[in-house]
Amino acid sequence: MNNLVFNNANRPLYVLNNQAYTDAANNGQVYDVTTGEIDVVANGFLSVQMTIPANQNKTIYILRVLGGSTVNTALDFYRNATFTGGTSITPVNNNWDFSGGSVCTAKYLNQATNPISGGTMLLSMVQAGGGILIPFDGRIVIPSSTADRTFYLGLKNKTNQVNTCAISFAYWEL
Numbered sequence: 001m002n003n004l005v006f007n008n009a010n011r012p013l014y015v016l017n018n019q020a021y022t023d024a025a026n027n028g029q030v031y032d033v034t035t036g037e038i039d040v041v042a043n044g045f046l047s048v049q050m051t052i053p054a055n056q057n058k059t060i061y062i063l064r065v066l067g068g069s070t071v072n073t074a075l076d077f078y079r080n081a082t083f084t085g086g087t088s089i090t091p092v093n094n095n096w097d098f099s100g101g102s103v104c105t106a107k108y109l110n111q112a113t114n115p116i117s118g119g120t121m122l123l124s125m126v127q128a129g130g131g132i133l134i135p136f137d138g139r140i141v142i143p144s145s146t147a148d149r150t151f152y153l154g155l156k157n158k159t160n161q162v163n164t165c166a167i168s169f170a171y172w173e174l
Helices: 022-027
Strands: 030-034 038-040 045-052 058-068 073-079 085-088 107-109 120-127 130-142 149-157 163-173
Touching: 022 030, 022 130, 022 163, 038 045, 038 107, 045 163, 058 073, 058 120, 058 149, 073 163, 120 130, 130 149, 149 163
Parallel strands: none
Antiparallel strands: 030 163, 038 163, 045 107, 045 149, 058 130, 058 163, 073 120, 073 149, 085 107
16 A cells, blocks of 8 residues: 655656546547537527448547537437538547548538437437536447438527527547
8 A cells, every 4th residue: 555645756656547538539539520609590500410421330429518609599419310401510630640530520500490300319408508518428329330320419599689609529439
């Protein structure tokens, strides 16, 4: 048993990392996706869809979701939902020295009506305004499949005015 409060050169202090995604980031496997700030019309929707293409032999772990607005919104999470159209978002690797890209693709859509089609709702919440952080820490797991899989986030402006909103999330591929 080590009862020394202070360590010296012969007995260095070691800190163990118990978060697997820290190692994943060091290995260039953690990515971020963001819409940036977008003005959403009164009672409109800002939606993000990430697609994990079929047969990639990668498992995706959702680390965290960040969302926000200047006033009242609702945030919905779905699996295997879809929407038509949208603007592509390139996932960005969190390891600046890693040049490899994600197997996933992402896009967002900003429109007056709810674009969601199908899927299974995972959770829903109402936000009074400001930022929100949901630390999933890899608890949403999307295994490889013989069919495309999607992760969908929908932010609804619950006001009768234009609302500046943003959606961001991080994930790792293993």
